[in-house]
Amino acid sequence: MTPVAAPSPRRAAPASLRAAPAPSTLRLGLFGCPLDTGNAGVSALGLSTIRGILSASNAEITMFDFGAGERRADLSIADRSVPVRLVGLYNSRRYYRTSNLTQALLAARASLGRLHPACRTILDLDAILDISGGDSFADLYGQRRFTDVTLPKRLALALGVRLILLPQTYGPYNLPSNRAAAARIVRGAAQCWARDEHSFSILRGLLADAFDPAKHHTGVDVAFGLPAARPADELAAPVERFASQWPLVVGLNVSGLLYNKPGEDAARYGFRSSYRGLIDELLRRLLALPDVGVLLVPHVAPTRPMIDDDGAACDAVLRGLPASARERVHALPRGLDASQLKWAIGRCAWFCGTRMHSTIGAISQGVPTTAIAYSDKTLGVFATAGVARCVVDPRTLEGPAVLDRVLDGFTSRDAAARDLADALPALFARLDEQFRTIVTGIGA
Template sequence: MVRERSGVVVAGASDDTGNLGVTALNRSILAALHHHRPDLEITVFDFGQGERVDTCRVGDTEVAVRRCAHRPGRRYWRSDNLSTARALARVGPRVGPAASLARARACLDIGGGDSFTDLYGPQRFAFIAALRRLALGVGTPLVLLPQTYGPFRSPRRRAEASRIVRAATQCWARDRRSFEALTDLVGDAFDPARHRLGVDVAFALPPRRPADAVLEALGAWSEPGTVGLNVSGLVYNDPRARERYGHRLDYRVVVDELVRRLLAEGIPRLLLVPHVHAAPGEIESDRTACEAVRDAVDPSGRRIRIAPDLDADEIKWVISRLEWFCGTRMHATIAALSSGVPTATIAYSLKALGVFESCDAGDHVADARELDENEALEVVLASFARRHERELVATAAERQRRRALDQMADILEVVG
């Protein structure tokens, strides 16, 4: 007897990576699914061990989930290895992630929001593509949640991405520029019912107030008047970042000078906000980058403080209290924009502009690939000068929040 499929798999949004942007996607997807279908069975693919029953706190709600481990790499003896699961599924037995996919009515895959590209190297693209091929291989409808598509440096990987989006049941882009890239990938298979323009799901992330002890430690830095800055360790800590991402400017020079200029403007407090937690000294570590900025500009720490390591919804609450925010990590800026905080970004790739344009804030984007140091500082400081335009930002934020919730209702109609 064939077992009836039930529930959904949520992929590409594991909450155990240390990247608060990916955690924000996880919590936002769970919040939207629970909002529309509180009884829906949800399996989250993560990097834990085996299959487990768990709950995730989303705002003030506990959402029941089943967790299923999945991994890339060459440890082929593991049942959670995607290559092993895919090979076994071809000949019959379905184990680990293949079994979870085969039980589900759909796989909702967001690919970390921006990882369906070879910009971050061939290994990450291979991992994202392998999971999507596995879902298609076991006959599970694949829905690509709102995300960025590309860019692709390799024609071979671009062709593979094209095959995947053509085979998917539905594909959503998170902004108009990403939608244009999706349309290009789909080519003559474009179908307006299957290929949709949406918004980033994190616009609907519910904020959560941190514990009293955290707020006491932050003190005045969680009060109105504080300005916030996210520094990306991925770019700041990497001596080859300029070459790797094709930047015209030196990111370290821009960030350090921006902090000096903000302090010279007389701001009372600057809160540096890490959005990726990694071991000290690792290139990905935002905290390592923030410490370097503080030590270079204000070693006494009198006017600069670094936010503690919090969960994605808690750091959104902290960001929502700021007078103005500038960030490089995409979902740090979305936490600000979706809270109605006037926001700028020093963007290291194309993904930022489309999201900011969707909030009528395209002129607050300093593109590191296009501008030199002085030009980027001019854009960011012009945004800072307009920090009192909160009503315009709040209107756009509410519009995007409603769209983020409404699009999940459309997606669930496809799931059935």
């Protein structure tokens, strides 16, 4: 298989991937990064993982998703067509289906793996690579999400298939039982990677005396390697037209997770003031600046109505603007994939986002960015790119201070761009080496 080309960001590019293909074809399964969720951050993890693995090896990829049965797909990654097998396998209340993870785990524990179709699929693989949607190996999002995310890991371990935890966030674990379950998983995994130093310290705590520097690593978020791709003309032309009309285009990602349900920001995530109020005032202040156009970037846009829909949040933001201001704001449409969203983000002179992978789409291209964080994950990932100071945390700051810090990020964007230019070459080199190490470990 032809290796997938490395991304070509606007301001900085990763080092070339020079690893020779492995002499034999690896059969690898991916969990935690399906392409059918409507979450561009999760899709970015999936596409970037495939790109990275194929850059370092020959591999046949099986991606486990929420679809029906087994299917074949040709994915476009860095202008290349990559064949991937898609297999529906997920948690649900339909326990009678063979695509149900709980049913598969029970079969594995009863030594019936060779009789169960989903278990047979996994047993035929050389390894399971699991990335947990980047940040969901935690109980931050509730017990149901924690169960959904841990089931594939438990299944791989029950079947005796090599489990590799790709660079991700570990924790927080608010319940002792969840922390104990996470500890059992990481101790059973063949490799564990954290995507920042803070998360690596949590991983080491889970491992305790089982820590092994040959197996347990700190790395970088794989989505830094996502290629940007210009969409078709009918989607790209309105963005390019808008960008040409304004001397300074700033991008804004509004998180539906926080904007669409007032009070959730404080109750679940510990914000000290209203996220909705912050976004509305930030937009008002940006539009008060001459020559500024604002590009609204929804990074979670599911096809069915969901409370955390960024697209719905953008619609609400637009409805709240006076008619005279709306001509200075352009909202990206639904239907853009992760690489196309990254292309649009690359048109911006400054970006502000709450969804962390929207901000990675910016900083990986050298676009100066301010992140509004709702968990510890953002600070750690920004630190890997040398711009930790560009993270604003509403859990520790009051509303006016949050807004001031965000606007400071806008005015100091040139300094942030210089910091990114200095840091990105080394980061991309780490990304390259990370995949080589992962692949070498699978073959060991």
